[in-house]
Amino acid sequence: MSTEPKDLTRRKLLQRAGAAAASLAVPAFAAAMDPNPKKRSSSPNEKVVIGLIGCGGMGASNMRTLMNSSDVEVAALCDVDTARITNDFKDVTAKYGRQPDVYHDYRSMLDRKDIDAVIVGTPDHWHALNFVHACEAGKDVYQEKPISHNILEAVAMVNAQKKFSRVVQVGTWQRSTKEFTDAIDYVRSGKLGKVVLCRAWITDGTRLGHQPVSTPPESLDYNFWVGPAAMRAYQSNIVHWNWRWMMNTGGGLTTDWGVHMIDIALLGMSKGLDLPMPTEVSAVGGQWAIQDDDRTAPDTQEAVMRFHDPDFALHWSVGRDHPGKPGHGTEFIGADGRTVRVWRGGWLVLDADGKEMEKVEAPAVGDHWTNWLDCIKTRQKPRADLASVAQTTLVCHLCNAAAYAGGTVRWDKAAMDIIGKTGKDTLSYHREYRKPWTLTNHK
Ligand SMILES: NC(=O)c1ccc[n+]([C@@H]2O[C@H](COP(=O)([O-])OP(=O)(O)OC[C@H]3O[C@@H](n4cnc5c(N)ncnc54)[C@H](O)[C@@H]3O)[C@@H](O)[C@H]2O)c1
Structure with missing residues (x-):
């Protein structure tokens, strides 16, 4: 080169x-x-x-x-x-x-x-x-x-x-900030007891409105920007920032925020960087609240995932509101009804009646970016090593694949692939790259 x-x-x-x-x-x-x-x-x-x-x-x-x-x-x-x-x-x-x-x-x-x-x-x-x-x-x-x-x-x-x-x-x-590492440490250390259910959620009401097809600004090479995705006529509300609400270029809030909040659930239920993966994912969703709009991502989505060893369920929700709770968050629910709830800015331990209990904090881990720089020098795995966050990302894609396939998607963790056909015929599984782009799989 x-x-x-x-x-x-x-x-x-x-x-x-x-x-x-x-x-x-x-x-x-x-x-x-x-x-x-x-x-x-x-x-x-x-x-x-x-x-x-x-x-x-x-x-x-x-x-x-x-x-x-x-x-x-x-x-x-x-x-x-x-x-x-x-x-x-x-x-x-x-x-x-x-x-x-x-x-x-x-x-x-x-x-x-x-x-x-x-x-x-x-x-x-x-x-x-x-x-x-x-x-x-x-x-x-x-x-x-x-x-x-x-x-x-x-x-x-x-x-x-x-x-x-x-x-x-x-x-x-979030893998490096105190409220999340405290909550994860609390769950991992067994203080909540056996965990049987996790919930993660985000609230969405984003409207893109309508914009006419137009000529891209001179500064933007729109053909390059679209890259391997399907070519769509330019509209000013489908590019910078807004691409996340277009399924051609993003995955809606299930990939945008799900990867943050589901990540915390999977980390709490793991012992290290290798995360548990669901064997079955069922989901429904659609553009049911925001219909007269250029966005293509669901505004409403409910996914339920089944995990084994340990047995637990994970519930993911993209909704209009989550009354009485922060607009985003992750919860761990113990077998006796106690709950750990964490969001950006705080965390709580609640008893089965919703009364706050005493928390136990963990030592701070240091910031995310310094962790990367340190690992570049030591060649160790960073806290959010790609192979680990790949597992969370895959779970988010499975939620979208299940919603779009309209059925239950089954996952083989060792093979890193969907079992059977359900889910494979979705944009969350694969896409035909627009020429001349091709992706090499170095397996
Ligand atoms: N970690 C977080 O908390 C967090 C928060 C926001 C966004 N993100 C992620 O960051 C990424 C960017 O999001 P954003 O909101 O900043 O998007 P953005 O649209 O504001 O910025 C993306 C930039 O990439 C440029 N670009 C597109 N294709 C390119 C290419 N082939 N080569 C060079 N530049 C190219 C665009 O012109 C644009 O300037 C996304 O993956 C998003 O999910 C993460």
Whole structure:
């Protein structure tokens, strides 16, 4: 692989940036192609040199958090929408006193030998390709959740991580915050007794409204943005941020929030990173509350999952309201009716009558991003190692597959596959990639 960015000559960059670059307050992206850049450290023992793929909300947020570490140097930014790079470009330049290199095609960034690791902050339909290519290029990855858009992609990602021995932290940061680690520790230590039921939920009332088919803004390469997904005529309300409510590019709140809240249930019911997986998943759902709208993801969904060894059920709900409870959360219900409830910001232990009981806290574990940086150096598995969060992501996809298949989907944990046909004929199981994109499964 070449060490030079293939596609970003100064002229090409300016062509792509077009009007957006002309309006930048910083001295234009062209300056990012400094022919004599300051020396950048290349050894992971000194600094972890990072590139960001997808300069949107969460990718940029991860990058800014990592920039607080003196162990990190951000060298490059990549987005298919030049307008989205502007703020990150300014902040990285201010922080390091040098301009980051800017890429349109993430594969050119991955060709760079001096980049140790990448943050994947693209929409879900891009995760598998970005990730497998990053593994092939020998990069460690901070991978946003859910790890994939469908089941077969998740399996390919697990295989790629294993084959190329990459250190991967998934952005399920609840694995590192005190209320969740306290609740998980309480359940794991047996203080709640035998747990027979878990519940996880999120409240949804998001309306996208209607937008006409129109021409994409000049700054956005819409064809690249759609990538391996099915091509749809451009509408302004199906791209940035809103893609999560379109089943073509996201999975609705079952993958968006389910991967956070179901993750806590599975962790509480496990002893470590290997999570229990359901043998059967049944679900119903649809666009029953919000019908006159461009969104395609369900606003209402109920899923019930059966686990063995230990025997328990997990109930997942996307609903309009959850009276008397936080708008999202996870609960563990013991055989005697005691409950642990946890949400972003707090946790409770309740007796069978709903009266609060005394809690026992666990030691803090340290932040999610530092954990990734530490593991890059030690080559240990981070707290949200990809293979572990793949299991949670698969459970979320099974909930969607069951809802769309209209039946019970059965899962074989060892084979990492659906048993039989039910669920396989859904977008949550697989998709035909739009040409020229293809995904390699390194099994
Ligand atoms: N961990 C969390 O708490 C959390 C919170 C929000 C979002 N997320 C996850 O972060 C990811 C991004 O979500 P978001 O809300 O920031 O989305 P976003 O739409 O705001 O940003 C995504 C960016 O990726 C760019 N992009 C798309 N395809 C690209 C490609 N092939 N190469 C380079 N750039 C590309 C888009 O142009 C956009 O700027 C999602 O997977 C989402 O689930 C995680």
